[in-house]
Amino acid sequence: MKPVLLLIAAVLCARADELARTLDDVARIASVMVDGDVCQRIVTARAEGYIIKGHPRDKWFGSDNYDVNHGPYIQTKKTLMRLARLNPAYYDVNLWMPIGESPRKIHVVIRNDREISQFWTFGTLVQDMIPEMREVLETDKRVTVRQKPGIVSVLAPVHNSLGDVVGLVEVVGREKPDAHENVK
Amino acid sequence: MVSPQRASLICGALLFVLPVRAAEIRLLPEYLRPDPFGAIVTEDRKNTAATEPAQVKLRVAKRGYASMQIVVYAEKPGSYRLRVTAPPPLEVDVFREWFHKMRSGGAYYPDALIPVSGTHESHIPNPDNRIENQKSEAYWLDVWVPAGASPGEYAIQVTLNADGKQAAARVPVTVLDANYPSDDVIAIDHNSYGSTWLPALYPKAAKQEDFYTSAELFRLIHAHHRIFYEHRGLYHQLGYGHAGKVAPEFAPELEGTGRNKRIANWNLFDRHYGPLLDGSAFANTRFGAKPIPFVYLPINPDWPASFLWWGEPGYEAEFVNVVSQMERHFREKGWTQTRFEMFFNHKKRYKGYPWDGDETRFEADLPYFAEYRRLLDKAVPGQSPVKFVFRADASWMLAEQARKQGGVIDFWVNAGTILSWYPDIVEMLKKRGDIVWIYSGTPEVAGPASAITFNPLRAWLWGIDGYIHWLAVSPGPDPWFRFDGGDTAMVYPGSRFGVEAPIPSIRLKAQRNCLQDLALLDTFKKTRPADWLKTEVSKRYNGLGPEDWWIAHPPITREPVQEWSNADIDSASRRSKARFNTLDANAWERVRRFLHELVTERK
Structure with a gap:
């Protein structure tokens, strides 16, 4: 019995490694293709201000005032969608950007239509900085994350024209497609 | 008191x-x-x-x-x-x-x-x-x-x-x-999102292999439609997520891209919707087999057209090809009694798209609606017997949307609180022939039992067409021994009692009885002035007049919508809420007695 289990485990590991390699390839390309200057123009200054400032009597104030500039959003979203078509594997490419100063938070700016992410909490506007994301932003290197069973994310830096790392893409895939994830 | x-x-x-x-x-x-x-x-x-x-x-x-x-x-x-x-x-x-x-x-x-x-x-x-x-x-x-x-x-x-x-x-x-008339004067809808909540409520049924394509899934879905139908209500189940993912049981399967995009397979869609759209799901009920009057379509910014082509000829080609095919399929099946809703539920905050389809707050988002109306009109022949409607759920800028989007939106689902500020908007929409509903949360069990009649009556007094419980199938993690109060549930899972289907609630029963009364009451508009009827009913319900159900144009409406907070809305509505917090358990009984007097007098 044991050799059979070992064989299954080996096959599963090999699949996960293959998915991780595929995602890493896409992430490498994404780092080149996603325009950080355009990304920096997506969230409106007004929306960002309200997210940071909040409202003393309205917990939804940041969400209700969340707004984006349509041109940069659409341009970037289409790039992410094209990146999600580079390979037939079941994966998505999401854009994350830091927000605020101290402590620095992070928020997903664009998600895509397979609705996969290892980090996004449904309905959350802004989240605490995720250590692996901080690592990408600080070291300018890709990081592979396997936090949830069956899901692999490769986080890759996004640069602007000054060479600054202004955000990151989460190239995230599932070993087994989930047709219902986040349809709620 | x-x-x-x-x-x-x-x-x-x-x-x-x-x-x-x-x-x-x-x-x-x-x-x-x-x-x-x-x-x-x-x-x-x-x-x-x-x-x-x-x-x-x-x-x-x-x-x-x-x-x-x-x-x-x-x-x-x-x-x-x-x-x-x-x-x-x-x-x-x-x-x-x-x-x-x-x-x-x-x-x-x-x-x-x-x-x-x-x-x-x-x-x-x-x-x-x-x-x-x-x-x-x-x-x-x-x-x-x-x-x-x-x-x-x-x-x-x-x-x-x-x-x-x-x-x-x-x-x-x-x-x-x-x-009691067979048709209701007020449509009461019970809303839900996706199917992923079903396994938690029905673990035994969900153990089945390939649950999401199984007969068991569709039996459970139909059981939800059926329990609401048997209580004079409707049931909606939205089939896509905020970033455009459509669960397979809610849409026909697509293939191809650009000019070659088309529907490849109707199997799951027809198993899901066929019995609802021809009415056979309601056979052997006391109200008889009847098609559902409304249904969500899976249309969203990424279905059937890929958002990758937004603003390009490919988007129009994909949208028109597929929606035209849907119209043809519905027509051939004879599904002509249901209103098929093109409805956008996404919000920017969920990070899927750059505009708010639901509860729009920004002027710059309105042109998307106009574009989708153009695409829908192009896809559906003008003389089609299949009824497509463009539904918008509006709150912040409902007055502005209503004024600017005539001919674009024809089905309005409005936040009840905000609509109470605009009697003139209701009048305008009704004159235009649009469908007007309101939405809010469900009265909790910890309020008076009669509270469930408030929204149906409000809709009737306002002369609009319906009301939605925005979420009606979510009783919380432990409704039996640690109950949250039921503000998102009108039915409960029957599994605990050996019933693999939803079971009703007292509130659902009381709501049904109120609806049948309203339907009968409305027939007296043929012989009595409508204003007199409304005045008498309102007086008996809580001692107020029909005009007291509005707070027309409070000061907040003169401020720019983008400056409003929820706290401002609550403040503006406080006076209105105070009028209704003395509702007693017998409020509807007094209305019912009045109705019975009318029936007796007529005879």
Whole structure:
């Protein structure tokens, strides 16, 4: 019995490694293709201000005032969608950007239509900085994350024209497609 | 206003008590909910008027229901047998009331209704409900009067056997010479999102392999439609996420891209929607097989056209190809009685798209709606018998949207609070021939039982078409012993009681009875001035006039919408809410009595 289990485990590991390699390839390309200057123009200054400032009597104030500039959003979203078509594997490419100063938070700016992410909490506007994301932003290197069973994310830096790392893409895939994830 | 002590006395007089040594029968009207210790829940005792009858008597038109409650009270623990019978052609449905223990405060409220047979054996305290010092069990009684019943006097017989003794009670039922109309004047909708909540509520059914393509999935979905239909309601289930992912059971399967994009397979869609759209899902119900009147389409910014082509010819080609194919399929199937809704539920905050489809707040988002109207009109032939509608759920800028989007949106679902500021907008939309609904949360069990009638009545008084419980199938992680209050649930999973389907609630029953009354009441507009009817009804309900249901143009409406906060909206609505916080348990009973007077006078 044991050799059979070992064989299954080996096959599963090999699949996960293959998915991780595929995602890493896409992430490498994404780092080149996603325009950080355009990304920096997506969230409106007004929306960002309200997210940071909040409202003393309205917990939804940041969400209700969340707004984006349509041109940069659409341009970037289409790039992410094209990146999600580079390979037939079941994966998505999401854009994350830091927000605020101290402590620095992070928020997903664009998600895509397979609705996969290892980090996004449904309905959350802004989240605490995720250590692996901080690592990408600080070291300018890709990081592979396997936090949830069956899901692999490769986080890759996004640069602007000054060479600054202004955000990151989460190239995230599932070993087994989930047709219902986040349809709620 | 009546003092709590006085209210308690009044409610005591309402109990029709038939004692035997071991246990006794107490009869209650539908709006006075019992607790498990022999009293009435506090909220139903508040503000009770002193003019109620001392005995439960039912008066009901044909093709409808009358309801009441039976309480079995016992000082000492013991078993009993309850028997309820009705003379033909009347039929009775009996439900045991579940006493939910509230997570906050630990009080008990009855709401979930477990179907039992007309002869039922049980024990006080009920071992399943686990209530320390429980003294009473309660039963909800639905009396169905078929259309063919003769007007006149009938009686329901209730007998109780406990400890070798027998007690009996008789409930007079007067069948009026009138029929509740088959069509409702107010559509009451119960909303839900996706199917992923079903496995948590029905773990046994979900164990089946490939659950999401199984007959079991569709049986459960249809069971939800059916329970709401049987209570004069509608059920909506949105099939896509905020970033455009469509669950397979909600849409036909697509293939190809650009000019070659097309529908490849209708199998799952037809299994899901076919019985709903031809009405066969409702065969063998008392109201008969009828197609559902409304349904969400899976259309969103990424379905059927890929957002990758947004603003390019490919987007239009994909959209028009597929939606045209849908129109053809629906026409060929004869699905022409349902309104197919193009509706955008996404919001920017969920990070899927750059505009708010739902509760739009920014002017720059409006052109997307106009573009989708253009695409829909291009896809659907003008003379098509298939009814496509463009629905928008509006709140912040509903007044501006209503003024600017005539001819674009034809189905408005508005935040009730904000619409209460704009009677002129309602008038404009109705003149245009648009469908107008409102939405809000569901009244919790910890309010007066009559609160469930507030929104249907408000819709009727405003002259609009419907009301939506924005989420009606989510009773929380433990509705039985740590209940959140039910503000997102009108039904409960029956699994705990061996029923692999949703079971109803007291609120659902009371809402149904209110809807049948409203439908009948509305028929009197043919013989009485509508304004007079509304005035009389409103007066009886809570002593107010129809104009008091509006707060026309409060100061907030002169501020830019983008500056409003939810706190501002709450402040602007405070005066309105204060008018309704004295609602008493008998509010609807007084309206019903007025209706019965009208019926009697007409004859």
